[in-house]
Amino acid sequence: MAQKRWFNMQTEQVESELGTDIKHGLSKVQVEQGRQKWGKNELPEPEKDPKWLKFLRQFNDTLIYVLLAAAVLTIVLEHYADTVVILMVVLINAVIGYFQENKAEKALEGIKKMLSLESTVIRDGERKEVASSDLVPGDIVLLSPGDKIPADLRLTAASRLTIEESPLTGESTSVEKNTDILPEDTVLGDRLNMAFSGTAVVSGSGQGIVAATGANTEIGKINQSIAEVEELKTPLLKQTAHFGKMISIAIVSVAALLFVFAAVFYDYPIGELLLYVISLIVAAIPEGLPAILSIILSLGMQVMARNNAIMRNLPSVETLGAVTVICSDKTGTLTKNEMTVQSIELLDRHLNVTGTGYAPEGKILENNQEIDIAEDKELQLFLSNVLTVNDTYLRKDDDEGWTISGEPTEGCLVTLAEKANQEIDRLPLLSKIPFDSSYKYMAGLVEKDGEKIIYVKGAPDRLFDMAGLAEGSEERRLWEDKMLARSSNGERVIGAAYKYVDNNKTQIDHEDICEELNIIGLAGILDPPREEAMEAVKVCKKAGIQVKMITGDHKATALAIAKQMGITEQDNVLEGRDLDQMSGEEIQTAAQKVDVFARTSPENKLQLVTAMQENGEITAMTGDGVNDAPALKRADIGVSMGIKGTEVSKEASEMVLVDDNFNTIVNAVKEGRRVYDNLKKTILFILPTNGAEAFLIVSALIVGMNMPLSPIQVLYVNMVTAVTVSFALAFEKLEPGAMERPPRPANAKLLSPYYIFRIILVSLLVGGAIMTMNVTLLGDPEHYTPEQVTTITLHSIVIAQVFHVFNVRNERHFAFNKDFFSNKIAFMLAGILILLQLMVTYIPFLRNVFDLYPIEAQYWVYPFAIGLMTFIIIEIEKYITRKISAAKVLKKENGEA
Numbered sequence: 001m002a003q004k005r006w007f008n009m010q011t012e013q014v015e016s017e018l019g020t021d022i023k024h025g026l027s028k029v030q031v032e033q034g035r036q037k038w039g040k041n042e043l044p045e046p047e048k049d050p051k052w053l054k055f056l057r058q059f060n061d062t063l064i065y066v067l068l069a070a071a072v073l074t075i076v077l078e079h080y081a082d083t084v085v086i087l088m089v090v091l092i093n094a095v096i097g098y099f100q101e102n103k104a105e106k107a108l109e110g111i112k113k114m115l116s117l118e119s120t121v122i123r124d125g126e127r128k129e130v131a132s133s134d135l136v137p138g139d140i141v142l143l144s145p146g147d148k149i150p151a152d153l154r155l156t157a158a159s160r161l162t163i164e165e166s167p168l169t170g171e172s173t174s175v176e177k178n179t180d181i182l183p184e185d186t187v188l189g190d191r192l193n194m195a196f197s198g199t200a201v202v203s204g205s206g207q208g209i210v211a212a213t214g215a216n217t218e219i220g221k222i223n224q225s226i227a228e229v230e231e232l233k234t235p236l237l238k239q240t241a242h243f244g245k246m247i248s249i250a251i252v253s254v255a256a257l258l259f260v261f262a263a264v265f266y267d268y269p270i271g272e273l274l275l276y277v278i279s280l281i282v283a284a285i286p287e288g289l290p291a292i293l294s295i296i297l298s299l300g301m302q303v304m305a306r307n308n309a310i311m312r313n314l315p316s317v318e319t320l321g322a323v324t325v326i327c328s329d330k331t332g333t334l335t336k337n338e339m340t341v342q343s344i345e346l347l348d349r350h351l352n353v354t355g356t357g358y359a360p361e362g363k364i365l366e367n368n369q370e371i372d373i374a375e376d377k378e379l380q381l382f383l384s385n386v387l388t389v390n391d392t393y394l395r396k397d398d399d400e401g402w403t404i405s406g407e408p409t410e411g412c413l414v415t416l417a418e419k420a421n422q423e424i425d426r427l428p429l430l431s432k433i434p435f436d437s438s439y440k441y442m443a444g445l446v447e448k449d450g451e452k453i454i455y456v457k458g459a460p461d462r463l464f465d466m467a468g469l470a471e472g473s474e475e476r477r478l479w480e481d482k483m484l485a486r487s488s489n490g491e492r493v494i495g496a497a498y499k500y501v502d503n504n505k506t507q508i509d510h511e512d513i514c515e516e517l518n519i520i521g522l523a524g525i526l527d528p529p530r531e532e533a534m535e536a537v538k539v540c541k542k543a544g545i546q547v548k549m550i551t552g553d554h555k556a557t558a559l560a561i562a563k564q565m566g567i568t569e570q571d572n573v574l575e576g577r578d579l580d581q582m583s584g585e586e587i588q589t590a591a592q593k594v595d596v597f598a599r600t601s602p603e604n605k606l607q608l609v610t611a612m613q614e615n616g617e618i619t620a621m622t623g624d625g626v627n628d629a630p631a632l633k634r635a636d637i638g639v640s641m642g643i644k645g646t647e648v649s650k651e652a653s654e655m656v657l658v659d660d661n662f663n664t665i666v667n668a669v670k671e672g673r674r675v676y677d678n679l680k681k682t683i684l685f686i687l688p689t690n691g692a693e694a695f696l697i698v699s700a701l702i703v704g705m706n707m708p709l710s711p712i713q714v715l716y717v718n719m720v721t722a723v724t725v726s727f728a729l730a731f732e733k734l735e736p737g738a739m740e741r742p743p744r745p746a747n748a749k750l751l752s753p754y755y756i757f758r759i760i761l762v763s764l765l766v767g768g769a770i771m772t773m774n775v776t777l778l779g780d781p782e783h784y785t786p787e788q789v790t791t792i793t794l795h796s797i798v799i800a801q802v803f804h805v806f807n808v809r810n811e812r813h814f815a816f817n818k819d820f821f822s823n824k825i826a827f828m829l830a831g832i833l834i835l836l837q838l839m840v841t842y843i844p845f846l847r848n849v850f851d852l853y854p855i856e857a858q859y860w861v862y863p864f865a866i867g868l869m870t871f872i873i874i875e876i877e878k879y880i881t882r883k884i885s886a887a888k889v890l891k892k893e894n895g896e897a
Contacts, residue, residue, distance in 0.1 A: 006154040006211040007182045007191045014154045014209055020138035022156050022209065025122035034136030041135040041151055041213040043220055058094035066248050067285060070278045074711065086282065086715060119150040139210040143201050152217045153195040153208030155179050160204035160434050162407060163195055168218060174202040174407055176437045187576070188218065188601060189552055192437075203391065203406055222602055222629055243750050251284045258701050266704050275711070276701055282714045284694040286686050292722045293679060296730040300675035308658040309668040310642070316654035318679060319637055320672025322618045323545055324743045326639075326665065327609060327631070329623040330551035330558060333641060334565055334662060335527040339412040342491055343524040345482040346378055353419065356528040358394060358411055359402040360418030373420045380424070382520045385455040385496040387417040388427045389444045391434075394418065409494065412525055431508045441466075445501070445508045452501050456513055460495035460522055467497060467517040482522055490560020491524035526557075529565050533662035537566050540666060544742030550597045550605050550621075550631075558598040568595035576600040579607060587611045605631035618743065622665070623649050639665060674734040676744070681729045684755055685808045689721050689801055691763025692770065696793070699771050706786065708774060708793050716840070716850055717797050724833040725805045728826035732809055733819065754881070758874075765873060766800045769866045787853040794852065795837055795863040802830050803867035807874040812882055815875060 006014055011022070020026055026034070059068075071086040119132045122140040132150035135141070141153055143161065155161070155177055162174040168188075178192050195208055197217040214220055255277045262268055262276070300317040304310070311317050331337050338357040343350065344364070351371065355362020363370045364379070373380055392406030394414045404411030417424040427446040435442035441458025456463060460483050469476035486493045497517040505512075537547050549562045555573050562568045573596045579587060591611040597604065605621070609631045612619050621628070621635035629652040632638030638653030641660040650656050657664045696708045709717070751759070770793055777784040777792070805826060806815050821827075840846045842854050 004211070005184055006152075007186055007194050008184045009154070010181055011154070011156050011179065011209075014156075014211070018138035018209060018211070020140065020209060022140055022207070023122075024125040025140040026136070026138050027124055030138065031123065031134075031136055034138060035134070038136055038213055038216075040133045042133050043215055055094065059090070061244055064090055064094075066252060066281060070281045070711070073274055073278050076274075086711070119147075120144070135210050135213055137210050137213060141208050141210060143195065143206040143208065145201050145203050145205075147201045149195045149197055149199050149201070151197050151210045152212040154211045155193050155195055155206055155208040157207040158204065159206065160436065161206035162202045162204055163199050164202050165189070165196065165199045168196055168199055176435075177204075177206060178437060187599070189599070247284070247286075251281055254284075254698070255280050258698060262701050272707075276697065276707055279707055279709060279711045279714055280694060280697045280701075282711045282718075284690050286690050286718065286722070289683070289686055289722065292682055292686070292726050292730075295723075295727060296675060296679055296682060299730050300671055304655075304668050304671050307667045307671070308642075308661065308664045309671075310656040310658060312654050312656070316637055318672055318676045319618065320620070320655075320669050321674075321676040322744050322748075323620045323637060323669060323672070325546040325548060325612055325617045325619050326540060327548050327550050327605075327612070327619060327621045327635070328662070329628055330549055330553055330561055331527060331624075333622045333624060333660075334533050334549065335529050335561060337527060339408040339492075339525050340528045341412050341416040341523050342489075342526045342528070343486060344379070344382065344416075345479075345486065345522040345524070346382065347478075347519070347521070349378075350482075351379070353416060355415075355419060357402065358404055358415050360394065360415050362419045363421070364416075364419055370421060373422045373424070378520070379420075381498065382496050383417045383420055383424045384427065384448070385498060385520060386413040386457055386494070386523065387424055388429065388446055389432075389442055389455045389457045390414060390426075409492070409525060413494070413523065416523065430506060433508060433510065433513075439510065443508060443513055445505060450503075452503050452505050454499045454501055454508055454513055456497045456499070456517060458495060460493050463495040463497045463517060463519060466514055467519050468515055469519075479519060479522070486522065486524035487556060488560075489524065489526075490557040490564075491526045492557075494523045494525060496520045496523070526560075529561055530662060534565050536663040536666045539739065540669075541566070543666075543669065543739045545669070546595075546617075548591075548595050548597070548608075550600055550608055552600055553598060555598040558596050562596045570595065572596075573598055576604040579604045584611070588615055591615060602628075602630055606634055609635050620665070622662070623653075624660075628652075670734060670739055673738045674732075677735055677738065678729050678732050680750070680755070681732065681808050681811060682726050683750065684758060684811070685726050685729060685801070685805055686722055687759045688762035688766060688804065689718060689797060691759055692767035692797055692800070693717065695763055695767030696771055696774075699767070700774075705774070705778075708770075709790065710851060713790070713794055713850055713852075717794060720833065720836060721798060721801045724829045724836070725802055725826070728805060728823060728829045729808065731823050731825045733822060735811075758877075761877065762804060762870065762874065765870050766797065766804075766866065769800075769869065770796045773862055773866070785853070787851075788855055788859065790851075791841065791853045791855050792859055792862050794850075795841070795855075795860070796866045798833065798837055799863035799867040800870050801867075802833055803871040804874065805830065807871060807878070812878055812885075814878070815871075 004017065009017070015021060019030065067086055067090055071083050071090070074080070074083040074086065118129050119135060120142040121128055121130055121135070122142070123130075127142070135151050139151075140156075141150065143149070143153075149163070156179060158177045158179055161177040163177055164174045175192065177195065180193055182191060182193055194211075195206070196219070197212075198219045212218075212220075258280065259273060259277050262273055263270075268276070297315065297317045301311045304317065328334055336357050340356045341353050343352055345351075349366060352365045353362060354365065364373075365371065371379060373383070390410050390413060392404050392410035392414055394402065394404055394411065396402050402415075404414070417426075427448060429444040429446060430452075431445040433441075433443040435458070439458075440462045441456055443454055443456040445452065445454050447453075456466070460479065464476055464479060469479065483493050497519050499513060499517050501508075501512065540547050547565075547567050549558060549565075549567055551558050555575060559568075559571065559573050572594055574590055574594050575597070576599045579590070579597070579600070582590065587607055588611040591608050592615055597608060600608075605623075605628065609619050609621055613634075613636070618637075619635045620637040620639055621631045622639040622641075623629075623632055624641035628640070628649050632640060632649055633652040637655060638649075639655045639657060640649035640653040642650070642656045642658040655668065693709065693714055700706065700708050773796065774789055774793060777789045778786065809815065809823065809826065810817065810819075840850050841852055847854060
């Protein structure tokens with residue numbers, strides 16, 4: 001059934017195929033048979049993973065596997081305290097990951113909400129109200145204004161029926177429907193004899209035969225394509241997964257080699273040697289990193305939420321910082337989705353209209369001067385015409401602001417009349433010819449100043465014919481030039497005309513207006529761009545982010561808006577039909593070179609996003625309609641509109657804009673870049689802790705010393721530094737120039753060569769200093785016991801990190817600058833960490849848990865001396881690095897000169 005082209009069939013053929021009758025509908029038996037064959041008019045429920053499986057997935061990480069193996073070894077060695085602490089660390093990370101993760105797919109439920117609850121049908125020759133879920137193919141459905149279409153219908157009757165299809169097709173104007181048979185290759189947006197599930201009736205009435213239900217509807221097909229879309233890992237997830245594998249291989253390999261080395265050259269008991277290896281593994285693994293990354297991302301998510309951007313999963317927060325191209329829908333995203341009269345063309349005058357949207361705020365200007373309507377009879381006549389021959393009304397809602405009841409095109413003409421500097425009367429209609437697409441105009445008989453006049457409004461070329469303007473005549477060319485000027489600007493053009501008739505006239509028909517009309521003027525109508533979106537496009541380009549328009553709207557309109565927005569300067573526009581004829585490689589080339597894509601289908605949008613990703617781009621796709629959902633899901637960041645967006649688009653996306661403001665994306669990108677910079681700083685801070693501990697343990701093993709720190713002490717150091725002072729880095733401000741630099745490459749490594757150098761340098765500084773201290777103090781057994789040295793060692797690593805966090809706050813510049821005291825949290829957390837160190841040293845219960853010694857006050861000199869030394873040396877290194885970098889830049893500039 002889903003493959004049949006119902007729009008290409010006569011009504012009688014559709015009736016025959018579906019075994020129905022438009023007068024009597026289906027019988028009770030036929031309905032039951034249809035339900036058994038096709039099921040309910042609902043979308044299939046997806047299989048959901050149980051909560052226990054989601055929780056277990058948190059352990060699916062190479063580093064976690066290594067830690068669990070270490071825990072098993074501690075059980076074998078009967079070091080149960082170490083086992084408990086290792087398992088607690090693993091469990092804490094899993095719990096944080098489980099509660100922060102929000103990847104539940106709700107798009108299906110969102111689509112189901114779009115289905116109307118009840119439908120009016122004809123069954124057994126009677127009109128009935130039935131649940132939409134009970135509809136079956138062949139049912140006869142009656143349509144009225146305000147109805148949501150419950151299934152895909154082949155229309156059999158349409159009386160001035162207009163349907164709002166923007167959620168499905170992306171068109172900003174409602175579509176007038178008819179029952180005419182259509183060609184076999186008619187695209188979705190032009191199937192005027194079909195009504196699609198999830199769209200809404202704006203005006204008129206109609207009747208249709210249910211041609212498809214549930215998963216077979218156009219919305220159902222989109223839902224299926226959502227389910228089939230592969231979700232891509234974010235850059236951070238890819239990088240951390242790769243980093244985890246590499247570090248795990250390195251740790252296990254080094255541990256194995258050291259085990260063999262020590263077993264061959266030293267006479268360690270096997271149990272003690274295994275404990276050494278476990279300590280090394282635990283020391284080298286950054287256990288606290290997953291937790292702190294989740295917390296930093298969560299904080300970034302909260303900042304974005306306060307700025308009207310709701311993120312639906314954590315990794316997407318930092319992905320925003322890497323976005324290289326934003327693929328934007330036009331309607332409702334870059335534009336207001338509120339039709340606006342931009343200009344008026346009278347016979348020998350051009351008028352501009354200010355203000356956008358349905359709010360009657362603006363002026364009608366000529367040569368930048370407001371027109372006084374009282375002295376302008378020609379404009380009075382034009383405004384009276386477009387307001388009177390109009391079925392739409394303007395209203396102000398406390399919650400939604402200015403809205404319309406009726407057609408968007410009609411609504412903007414009402415707003416136009418309201419912008420006049422004096423009230424324009426909506427004259428009573430004595431007789432009316434309603435609009436129909438077959439003749440493309442509407443007319444009304446009115447009485448004004450004691451005379452009867454017929455007002456006519458509609459397609460300009462139709463009015464030109466009715467006015468007797470011969471092809472090629474001077475007057476016709478004049479009006480056609482005016483119409484072309486407006487059309488080339490992307491505006492939709494509506495014409496207004498009039499005709500005086502006998503005062504005895506009480507009824508009008510088509511014969512009364514088929515000749516002798518007088519053209520008054522033309523209105524140029526546009527769905528205006530958002531002012532803030534235009535500014536946002538500029539900021540995106542400055543930040544090295546491309547903006548591409550992918551819309552279902554017409555070519556001329558799309559190009560005009562794109563040029564107005566500053567998205568493109570070229571005239572090259574590709575339509576969906578062009579993409580349909582291209583190979584995969586050709587689409588990739590087009591995606592790179594072309595900025596505007598018009599009349600696109602859901603498949604085209606998905607093709608383009610995929611092609612850009614294959615070109616190495618990190619993509620963000622904005623949209624608000626059902627038709628955008630597959631591309632939103634496929635994109636690295638799907639961005640949906642919170643106000644005008646459908647539930648489907650929201651649930652298929654990673655980010656929802658609460659205010660539907662394109663500028664919010666720019667703010668989110670800023671936050672994404674800040675979050676990523678701070679994540680890297682956190683890694684730069686945490687890994688030297690692991691490096692210093694690993695250096696200590698390896699050095700001790702090589703020289704045959706006792707273990708400097710036990711596994712439980714190592715875990716304590718790793719976790720306490722990760723969740724205290726490293727947390728302070730999450731609150732660092734956006735670095736200067738962050739929005740002037742290009743996005744980081746998609747294949748950028750998490751650790752740059754400079755980061756690796758810094759991590760090794762700090763690891764050797766701290767580890768080497770502590771190892772030297774250990775050898776010195778242990779060589780003086782009269783004054784220092786092994787327990788005292790172990791406690792001093794632990795404190796030395798922690799205090800060194802307290803100093804080091806202030807190095808890291810500013811990656812390459814001097815720590816003492818104007819922003820030194822801007823991050824008060826850093827100082828607060830440093831104080832908390834020092835307090836914790838005092839507690840684990842001097843509170844008996846905690847001291848016993850971590851096997852520490854209550855050292856005398858003078859022994860604290862060692863940790864603070866090592867911390868201060870590390871701070872000073874790294875600041876000197878940063879200064880030298882800055883000088884070398886500046887010299888390289890200068891040399892390069894001179895070389896180029």
